[in-house]
Structure formats: structure tokens, C-alpha cells
Amino acid sequence: MSASAIDATHIAALRSFLHDHEIITPASPSYRTSADTWSAQKYSSPRLVIRPTSIDTLRNTIAYLYTTDLDIAIYGHGFSSASAGDVVVNMSAFDEFHLDAQSKLTIGAGQTWADVYKKLGEVGLEYGVVGARTPCVGVAGTIVRGGFSWLSSEHGCISDPVNMLDAQVVKYDGSVVWASTEPELLWALRGGGGGFGVLVTVKLRVFPYPQNIWAGQILIPRESLEQVADGIENFLSKPVDPKITMFLYVVKGRLLESIGSDSDMLVIHAFDANGEKHGRANFQWALNIDGAVDQTMTTNLAGVANLQDKADIVKGTMTQFWQPLLLRNISKETVIKAIKWFEEIRDVDESLGDCTYLIFELLSSRDPVGGTSSCAWPRPSGMKHILLLGTGCPAHSPKDKENLARDLAIQAPSKVLGDHSEAYVLPNGFEEYHDWTQVWGPHFAKLQTLRNVFDPRDKFKGVINPRNN
Numbered sequence: 001m002s003a004s005a006i007d008a009t010h011i012a013a014l015r016s017f018l019h020d021h022e023i024i025t026p027a028s029p030s031y032r033t034s035a036d037t038w039s040a041q042k043y044s045s046p047r048l049v050i051r052p053t054s055i056d057t058l059r060n061t062i063a064y065l066y067t068t069d070l071d072i073a074i075y076g077h078g079f080s081s082a083s084a085g086d087v088v089v090n091m092s093a094f095d096e097f098h099l100d101a102q103s104k105l106t107i108g109a110g111q112t113w114a115d116v117y118k119k120l121g122e123v124g125l126e127y128g129v130v131g132a133r134t135p136c137v138g139v140a141g142t143i144v145r146g147g148f149s150w151l152s153s154e155h156g157c158i159s160d161p162v163n164m165l166d167a168q169v170v171k172y173d174g175s176v177v178w179a180s181t182e183p184e185l186l187w188a189l190r191g192g193g194g195g196f197g198v199l200v201t202v203k204l205r206v207f208p209y210p211q212n213i214w215a216g217q218i219l220i221p222r223e224s225l226e227q228v229a230d231g232i233e234n235f236l237s238k239p240v241d242p243k244i245t246m247f248l249y250v251v252k253g254r255l256l257e258s259i260g261s262d263s264d265m266l267v268i269h270a271f272d273a274n275g276e277k278h279g280r281a282n283f284q285w286a287l288n289i290d291g292a293v294d295q296t297m298t299t300n301l302a303g304v305a306n307l308q309d310k311a312d313i314v315k316g317t318m319t320q321f322w323q324p325l326l327l328r329n330i331s332k333e334t335v336i337k338a339i340k341w342f343e344e345i346r347d348v349d350e351s352l353g354d355c356t357y358l359i360f361e362l363l364s365s366r367d368p369v370g371g372t373s374s375c376a377w378p379r380p381s382g383m384k385h386i387l388l389l390g391t392g393c394p395a396h397s398p399k400d401k402e403n404l405a406r407d408l409a410i411q412a413p414s415k416v417l418g419d420h421s422e423a424y425v426l427p428n429g430f431e432e433y434h435d436w437t438q439v440w441g442p443h444f445a446k447l448q449t450l451r452n453v454f455d456p457r458d459k460f461k462g463v464i465n466p467r468n469n
Helices: 008-015 055-067 113-122 139-144 183-189 222-236 276-282 301-306 332-348 350-354 399-417 436-454
Strands: 048-050 072-075 087-090 097-099 104-108 127-129 164-170 176-178 198-208 213-221 244-251 265-272 293-299 318-327 357-362 385-394 423-425
Touching: 008 048, 008 055, 055 087, 055 164, 055 198, 097 113, 104 113, 113 127, 113 139, 113 301, 139 198, 164 183, 183 436, 213 222, 213 276, 213 301, 222 244, 222 265, 222 332, 222 357, 244 332, 265 276, 276 293, 293 301, 318 399, 332 350, 332 357, 332 385, 332 399, 350 385, 350 399, 385 399, 423 436
Parallel strands: 048 087, 072 087
Antiparallel strands: 097 104, 104 198, 127 198, 164 176, 164 198, 213 265, 213 293, 244 265, 244 357, 318 385, 318 423, 357 385
16 A cells, blocks of 8 residues: 555644544654654555654554555554554564563563563562564564463473463454453464554463573684584583573674774673573583683573663664574584575675675473464474574665565575574564474464454455465
């Protein structure tokens, strides 16, 4: 739908049930931050942003917009890159927070996980929650696309039934329901890719959790890649406590002035909820590598999340294409090939290299708590690790450069893993070149049917197309 579709009749109808402060025009100072997307190419310059502040204005807005031919999108904090040419409905005002005596946490789905961690810490109890590792991403978007946590190797995904207990949803006709009253709706929300209604509030499980987590970066010179890869393979070859997980990625030398380095460094981002002594013992192999720089600390879940609190500063600055892969095993060879793939992108084009991501998220997954049929995304059994590959170029680059970045993303899995490797695409980075059936497998047909039930006009733009194509 063209952005020109919105007219005075639509504006008048919306103003009849919205307050002035709930309507954000392109002239407003908050317009861009209320609608910006992570991937620059997906931003559609909406003619209007609506930020409802009550469930009544939200339900009226959805009921009206759904009857029109306007292009609309439901927007949390932009990290799923939802956008529309006409109207974006920004959900960030829904910031409820309530912890009851049964350890059930009720939170507004429009918040970031940083908000949730901060408020949970202010309660003063030693609780944990299965929430996103990147603090600036939104609650609703992570749930409908699976949602991985620092706690996932122990407690599963955010969307697993043991963690996401219920959700309040505004349906396309403006009716408001708790999804538990419609079991198929609740099932679909748990990793089904979105598009089944508008999440307003979610109920999550909280539980006692250690507050003395040992976490942070261990920076290692790039020249020690073979040693790091060998250490990771050995580390993963033995039983690992489920309270331990780690990332591996590369930081470019120009970003390391604070430690006096101008060379690229490998980063092992460690996490051990058993405390510092246990963590140092388990990661001693990395700490002992020549030139290792120890930037770890002891903190709580909020502090761990804050270690990644700068992730949002690049939102909207890049055209981005993703290959988020779920793997059963990580070998020394896989680590080395991935790092070399990452470096070769820079040789192709330095600006593409600056927009390329490579993150190993090791020991970051487990089988679904409750079995593969309990939630919409039936992640395969025995898959423990995530490899996030992403290529891109600066926003507003020439089309040929954008096409090159896209082609490099499509080729990335075979370049790193080979043509016949066992890898599965995650819902949280689904792109148009991915195959729906390879993500949702035996659940795809049911999810497509439910998309037709809960979004018959495909206006909510879920990942799965409700049409038979």
C-alpha cells in the first residue's frame, strides 16, 4: 500500500478516539525514534506513528485500522524491523510491572528487557527471569520469535511454556483476550513468528537465581585464533554445567584504544552463574592465553545485560541481512573458518566488513521445556549452539552494494559450515530468502492455518505468510 493512502478521513477517525499525545507525525521530534528499524532497508517512512497509552485506545486503533486498506505495522522497539508506509503502532507505552506471591511476573509487552531487569532488581528479591541477552530489545518481539537468554541452556527459551505463562492480546477486531482462554493462540505466540494479534501484557515465571554471576569479556589477540579454537573444542567436548555459557566474536582494533591495542582481538564473553571462583576455573584455559585481557566482573542479571547496553547505537545505520543458525556441535574447524569468513568480507569491501557480524553463542540452547509440541517453534532435539552471521553495508548505499551484501549472507552458511551441514535457521532472524518450512517444520501448516484465523488480511505482517504461497 502506498504511503499516500492515508487521508483526512483516516486522520479524523483516529483522532476521534486517540489523544493528541498518542499521535506522532513526521514533524514531531520523537517521530524517528518511535519508528526506526534495525535494518535500514526495511524502514518505510510511515506517514503516522500512533503510540496508544491505554488498552482502550489500542483496541479502538486496531479495530479501525484493520478495516482499512492502510499499510500498518505493530512496533515494539524496532529490532525486528517492523515498518509500514502508512501507520506504525508503537507499543512502548505498555510498561506494566507486577510480581505476585506465586512468583508470576506480569509485564507490559512494550518494554525493553533492560526495563524488566531493572525493575526486577528493584523488588529486592534474588530472582531471575528468562529474558533476552541484549537489553535494548523488546519483550513482545523476543517471545513471538523464540527468545534466547543467558539462562536458556538451563531453563529453555523465553517462549517455552514453562517461562511464558500467558499473554493478553488485542485481536484484529479489537477484542481483548488472555491467550490461555484460546489455547491455540497461546501456542502460536510461543515462537510462531508473530502476526496473531497485538501482545499487550505477558505473564512470565520468575525463580530464585544467583546474584553473584561471574561474567564479562576476555580479550585475546587475533594471532591466538588456533589456540582459542582448540580451547573451545576441548571445552565443549566435556560435560558443562548448565549455568555456564559464552559468546565468541571479534572486536576491530580501532575500537580498542582503551586497552592500548590497535589490532583486532577475539572476545570470549563468559557467563558463569556459579560465581567467580567457579568461572575462573572453567575459563582458565582462555585467561592463560598470552596477551589475554581480563575484563570480567561479578554482578547480577541486570549487570550482565548492561554489558551489552550499547547495542542500539547502530540501529538504522546499516542495511542488514541475517543468517542466524542453530547448531548441534561446534568444532575447532568451524571456529577458524567462521573467523576467516568474517575477515574475508573486509577484503571484498571494507565498508561491508564494518557492517558484518559474527557471533558464536555457545551453550545457548536446549531442547524445548515441555517437548517440541508444546510451543510453535519445534526446535530440533540436541541443538546447543547458535552461530549468528550477518552481512550488510552502510544505510543508503548503492543498490549493487546492497545486493552484494545480500548475496554474501545467502552464501555464508555454506562458506562456513559446508553444503551438507546440519543447521537450522532461527525465527528471530528470518529473511525472505529463508524457507518457512525449514524453520517451523511439522508446525508450519498449523501456523499458516492459525495466521488465517487470527490475521485473515495479513495486516499484522507475521513472519509466516497466511496465504498458500
